Amino acid sequence: MNPDLAAVLSALQANYGFRQLNVACEQPLLIDTERGIKRIRLWTDEALLHLHLKWRNHVKNEHFFVDRMYVTRAGLPSVRFGNFSMTCHDAPMEPLALNNNEQQWAAFLTDLSRTSRDQPVDESKTEMQIQVHTLFEQAKQMHELDPEIWGIVSACYSSACTRAAEADRLREQHQYRRSAFLLPADFSHDSCKALFDTLFFELGQSEPTDGCGVLARFVLTDALQAQRGQSMGKLLQELALKGFFDRENADLMLAEWFAPDEWIRLLQASLQGDVPVDRSSDVFRRVWDQKIKLIRLLENIGVQSGRAGGGAPSGSEGQQLDQSNTLLL
């Protein structure tokens, strides 16, 4: 047995009231006890641990379970262990599929958007519009770009600029907010498990990040998978019904989809010349189209946002979206 693991087990036995301890998995560290499987987390960053303790205390509520820290026999939420701190958590195994559980997910995310709030993080982003413009000008100076990629990039430049401007404008409206919805950076399907017909949320141990951005990317990634697209539509509808989309959440999620990151990534990848042309352009097309579909979907649901013109995509901006979509489809 790994000596470190032996020490962990010994510390667990000494500090928590477990009688039986067997290692069920080493990575991640899962311990089989007489009270079920427990997840052991090691923390090197004490400040992050305190932040997570505080975060879980804010988030805990009666509607869903959270992977809170077990208290030791002395009533402490962690055990000091060499240069680490060690915490013990529940580790339910059954994932809570999004499909057919959209209502439960939406209720959870809505609750979370009200309780998981703190000072905004990661707000010092460079303006998207400047980024798009600078990158395009930079690419123009180089003559070694793949002609196919350059064709796509230059055809979408105008749309990318419009979208970047819209993303900047939407974000700017909430630039000076005091508190923001936060989600762990690694939020995914695996973060939610099913336990006694209740959702179990694994907050994990990653840094808190802008929740709307994380959620928008989560929805986008899922929507890109053909079999999950419908489920995402239902989730957005349920979120709207539950009241998740206040002005701030709607604006920031739309901003994430408006932001032409895929255009920037495609151009950066081709400038570096390390991505196969076929694959990168294909990914770009799918992401670009999916984002537009999601923006339309959100607006069709009737979500009120701070978009110029608001409501369904119409007028110059709506046409711009339609054109860019048609162009690539």
Added chain:
Amino acid sequence: MHQVDQKDSSWINRILFYYDLVPINLAAEGSLTRVDTYSGRFALKRKVLNDRQMRALQTVYALARRLVIDAVCPLPTKYGDLIIRDRETSYYLMPWFQETVDASNLPERYRHLFHKAAQLHRQTMERKQECAALYQAMVRVLSQRQMIWEHFLYTAEHHVYPSPFEQTVLQSAFIYLENMQRAREFFSRDKDEEGKSKEMRRALCHGRLTPLHLLIENERSCLTNFENSEDGFFIVETAALFEQAAVMLEQKQTDWRALYQSYQSACPLDEEERGFLQHFLLFPSAHANLLIRYSQSETVDEQWFVSRWTRLCETHQFMYTAITKMMKEEQKRKDELRKQKEAAEKKEADD
């Protein structure tokens, strides 16, 4: 006791998850759910609690954990919480007590209750504090009771033919009116002979001392339901307990001397507290409440009211006499001891 159905067991499972417990059997018993698990038997309580009540439970739990007091308190969850909040309702788990004294056996329950109340007060006793505000509050309560009596007597005296109940009350009225006047004189003196504000000891008070909030298993008994506990002048709670027992217990079965001694042995009262107790019992609330009830009843069962009144008066008189006698005996013993001591000191000085 009845088995808990599937629907109810779903929320119970969710609550028990906070304790890492898996139920083998669930049974509803009154306001509790008895939970049998491989780790033992527990009582799950479901109650609406406000923030103040939660803080009270936390205070008592901290004291019980440090073995300062002997109480059945909520067990902490695996996350260290004492109480689980679910929308408006709160839940907590306690160890199960297999009660050996039936809820209807009031004399036995009160015997334990007086002793446990005294232990609670003694073990959480604090320094003396000014009690002028308490005395003033007592005067206000007394005035309200006097008003109830005066209103009742005024109405009864103006009836050409007073009802049997009114006649019975009128017969004993002068004693109670005189008693209330004595109590008023006592509580109006919130300063001592030197003009300083009177002081009394404070302690943790249970807030709802009743035989139902006491669990008895063989020789062990513990107070429970500390939601309404708070720090205060404990003599008020003691006096209210005597008053409550006088209403609940049958006169013939009650050994008031034993109850008083039981309290006094665990938590000896000082002179000021004894005076407080003696005068508090001079204006019982049960009598005033019965007068209000009679005045407000539309259809009156005269016989019931008369017998109730007679029983209340008899028990109250019996209790008051027994306690006062005990106090006098105590005082006499103390005086004798003091005299003996003084005589011994004098003799030593002469020698």
